[in-house]
Amino acid sequence: MKKPFIFITNDDGVNAKGLRTIIGVARKFGRVVAIAPETTQSGMAHAITMFQPLYLRTVEKSEDLAVYACSGTPVDCVKMGYDYLFPDDRPTLNISGINHGSNSAISVLYSGTMGAAIEASFYGSPSIGLSLTDHDMDADFEAASVFAEKVIGDILSARVESNMCLNINIPKGRPEEIKGFRICRQNKGYWKEEFYCRQDPRGKDYFWLTGDFFNQEPEARDTDEWALANGYISIVPVQVDMTDYRQIGELKKIIR
């Protein structure tokens, strides 16, 4: 069997502990190419860089591992990999993360980690976004490593060849505290923002965006939020057809 080729990116940038951690795990399975943003790109969602040129810097390169830093967004990193760096060499698996911080529920839409995971899945191989529910730059990734290794092994063993995309969130805690995996649906909820207003030295107001997540269905037991709150790793299969088929009939009555 040909050695797996694993493509890795993230949104916390090329120096993030979560990236180094997952590179270490992935190397146990095969050859790794990582392209990560030069700077932190949290909250960049599915953004691409249209009005700036992109730079690509080689960070390290050996037979089984190449790491690059790209000046753009997480999605730019994926596109530079597939359409520039290795256009004729299809990865067996794509991994985005391990993110410092949760990307469950509606955060899948804001997340640069998940933007990159989704983008990578367009190229035909399975793709996983991995996030740890701990924002700390020095977070403990031991549990995340143990369970990431399990998931990667499972996907490679099953020889998944579709463009399956998974949003995987791992709760903070020691490996032995985690109860296992739960295949879930995306929880319903939204972010309510609060803007901190301050004044710059020239007397102009400026604002920091901060927010809290409101869970609209805390009782539902089949969601990613419930899984995480109850000590499980949440796995949500992600699709990219945004069509709300249920509304098509009603809409035909409203707009003619």
Next chain:
Amino acid sequence: MKKPFIFITNDDGVNAKGLRTIIGVARKFGRVVAIAPETTQSGMAHAITMFQPLYLRTVEKSEDLAVYACSGTPVDCVKMGYDYLFPDDRPTLNISGINHGSNSAISVLYSGTMGAAIEASFYGSPSIGLSLTDHDMDADFEAASVFAEKVIGDILSARVESNMCLNINIPKGRPEEIKGFRICRQNKGYWKEEFYCRQDPRGKDYFWLTGDFFNQEPEARDTDEWALANGYISIVPVQVDMTDYRQIGELKKIIR
């Protein structure tokens, strides 16, 4: 009946012709507040600004119209509106656009126009993203205006109170050339990128991201791409649950 309150944003920036056009149309129906990015934000998707403060500038203000410019992304503009500028005053309708360029098919994921339209729908009122399939900064918005007025009127007349979100794309052409509306689903396809490599004055390579859309189902007649190619305005109802329910059963066999 209370006069409608219409919130407007876009991703081409506060000076875009498409924004001025839709403000003119919306004012026929009621009071308008527009918050648009200071600079062009095409391709910014659902990105939010986490590591920079935001500035908000009043561009013009009268009894029935207020226009602001925000230093952030389209989604930031929505959040600043709802959670800072008018937290106690709920818009009847949200409009994002009119975008200079198409946002059909998978472009819904990359589009700042649609990122903002989706975000606005989270706050509970209907939301429409409007795009014209013409990138020209001086594009002819006459047909877009005529049909936008029709759609806005239809939605207000139906008194839609849900957080319905519509991705509406209008083909280039004169009003009389357009065949009408088609309620569609999102077309399957992807962007294949090409990177133009150049050298900066210091001899370092840099890259421009450019791409072409590949339609994976050109024959399907119920998609937005088909509608646009055949002279119709496409309307796709958009939802934000990214869960791929069809995969849940299979996944439970692969990951335990």
